[in-house]
Each structure stands twice: as structure tokens, then as C-alpha cells.
Amino acid sequence: MTEQELLEAAAKAVVSADEDEAKAIATEAVKLGLDPLKVINEGFTPGMRDVGDLFERGTMFLPEVILASEAMVAAVAILEASLPEDQREKKAGTAVIGTIEGDVHDIGKGIVATLMRVYGFDVVDLGRDVPLDTFVEKVKETGAAIVGTSALMTTTMVGQKALEKMLKEAGIRDQVKTMVGGAVVTQYWADKIGADAYAENAQEAVQKALELVQG
Ligand code: HCB
Numbered sequence: 001m002t003e004q005e006l007l008e009a010a011a012k013a014v015v016s017a018d019e020d021e022a023k024a025i026a027t028e029a030v031k032l033g034l035d036p037l038k039v040i041n042e043g044f045t046p047g048m049r050d051v052g053d054l055f056e057r058g059t060m061f062l063p064e065v066i067l068a069s070e071a072m073v074a075a076v077a078i079l080e081a082s083l084p085e086d087q088r089e090k091k092a093g094t095a096v097i098g099t100i101e102g103d104v105h106d107i108g109k110g111i112v113a114t115l116m117r118v119y120g121f122d123v124v125d126l127g128r129d130v131p132l133d134t135f136v137e138k139v140k141e142t143g144a145a146i147v148g149t150s151a152l153m154t155t156t157m158v159g160q161k162a163l164e165k166m167l168k169e170a171g172i173r174d175q176v177k178t179m180v181g182g183a184v185v186t187q188y189w190a191d192k193i194g195a196d197a198y199a200e201n202a203q204e205a206v207q208k209a210l211e212l213v214q215g
Helices: 003-015 019-032 036-056 062-081 107-118 132-142 154-169 187-193 202-214
Strands: 093-099 121-125 146-150 177-181
Touching: 003 019, 003 036, 003 062, 019 036, 019 062, 036 062, 036 107, 036 202, 062 107, 093 107, 093 132, 107 121, 107 146, 107 177, 107 202, 132 146, 132 154, 146 154, 146 202, 154 177, 154 187, 177 187, 177 202
Parallel strands: 093 121, 093 146, 146 177
Antiparallel strands: none
């Protein structure tokens, strides 16, 4: 199988919610020595995007979306396990990360957290459906340099705006950099709410986070 064929097969396995096939493709990618991030970003993730489109058009239903996401999670776990361990002597800093309250989407947030660990961040992953005050408390407790939030719904992205205000009210907004992401989030939104950075994918998240901590 060529790399291109494998990427197409990865997307197809997610759309058809075939977990065994998705795992077999991820295993094959590792065996072939392909870049795990490329396989996630250009194979499995486009498949997930197609799932979203089919769901929106009413041709795919929630139980199938759940199975498709399970297939993606299983495949991503195999690929993430093949990422190099963080071997940096100097830590990049602490990053608190999580999905905004009311939102259970956590696949993308998980990929961002894993990659930030690989690049030397001490990541405190709060999980999904995280109350806004938990973000504030964790930033205070850990002295985190970055707080990264994920929102996949128009109803939850407003939580990112509210968090900006809560960090100001807690008197710690100038001690921490904020990064926003998730399918519905854009650079425009980040600028509008005063976030320090927007990242479209996990690689960009790491790159922006490193720029933020290095000033
Ligand atoms: Co969900 N869902 N869903 N869903 N879902 C979306 C998000 C819709 C866009 C689908 C659609 O209508 N087209 C839609 C939201 C519409 C909107 O508000 N505009 C939607 C809806 C409506 C819902 C429910 C309300 C459906 C219902 O119950 N009727 C419900 C939500 C319940 C709730 O949260 N309270 C729901 C449920 C589900 C699941 C459980 C079936 C499943 C989630 C499983 C899980 O995450 N554990 C699910 C899924 C899988 C999706 C889609 C199909 C894929 C999301 C995904 O995982 N993408 C999604 C469609 C879509 O996104 N186009 C659909 C793949 C990852 C890798 O991409 O964008 O999350 P990502 O992450 C990237 C990137 O954004 C960035 O890096 C990541 C890696 O490259 N990034 C960050 C992410 N977070 C970052 C944070 C940072 O600081 C920086 C960068």
C-alpha cells in the first residue's frame, strides 16, 4: 500500500466506523515508518470531517458517529504510542488544557495534549466538559504558562470568551497565555475575544505554544 492509499483507507475506515480496520491501518502505518502526525491529520481526521458532514446532512446518525469516533480514538492511540518520548532536558512550561463545559468532544484536545507533552510541556489535561472555574483554579495552582481550551460547538465556544473575563477577574490574565481551538473556532474568534493564540491543528498548537512561552 502506498502512503496515499493508506491515508485514503484511514479516512474510509473512520467513515465506515470500522474499528478493526482503523487499528489495522494505524498498525500498518507504524510498520511502514510513516509520520504518525501526517496519518492522523491527513488520513483519520479528514474521515472524521466527512462523518461530521454526513451527520449534518442527516445521512449519518449519532450512534454511527459514536462508533466512528471510537474507531478514530483506537487508531490514534496506536499512532500516538509511536511518537517519540519527550527527551528534552529543559521543560517548555506547564500547560493546562481541556474542553469547555457543556462540550464532550475530546478527540482533538487529546491529540493536542499528547503532542504538547512530546514537545516538552508538562500538560495538565482536565478532560472534557470542564467547568470554567476549574480552568482558573488549575492555572492558579500550577502557575501554568498556557491555558489551552477546545470548543467544538457554537454553544460552547462562548465559554472561551467567558474564561478570558474570569482570568482577568482572578487577577491572573497577564500571568498566563490563552490558546483556543476546536472545529468551530477561528483566528477571527480568537482576536475578537482577546485570546493570545488560535491553532487549527495539533502541530500548530505546539508551534504557537512554544512561541508564546519563548516570548
Ligand atoms: Co459531535 N458535533 N455532537 N460528536 N461531532 C460536531 C462537532 C458538529 C460540528 C457536527 C455537525 O453538525 N456538523 C456539531 C456541532 C455543531 C455546532 O455547534 N456548530 C456536533 C453536535 C451538534 C453534537 C451533539 C450536540 C449531537 C447531539 O447530541 N444531537 C453532541 C454534543 C454533546 C455535547 O457535547 N454536549 C455530539 C456528540 C458527538 C460524539 C459523542 C458522538 C462524538 C465526540 C466523541 C469524542 O470526542 N469523544 C462527536 C464527533 C466525533 C463529532 C465530529 C464528527 C468530529 C469531531 C472530531 O473529533 N474531529 C464533529 C464534526 C466536525 O468537527 N466537523 C461533530 C477530529 C479532531 C481531530 O478534530 O477539530 O476536534 P478537532 O481538533 C483539532 C483542531 O481543532 C485543534 O487540534 C486538533 C487536532 O488536530 N484543536 C485545538 C482542538 N482543540 C484545540 C485546543 C487548542 O487550544 C488548540 C487547538
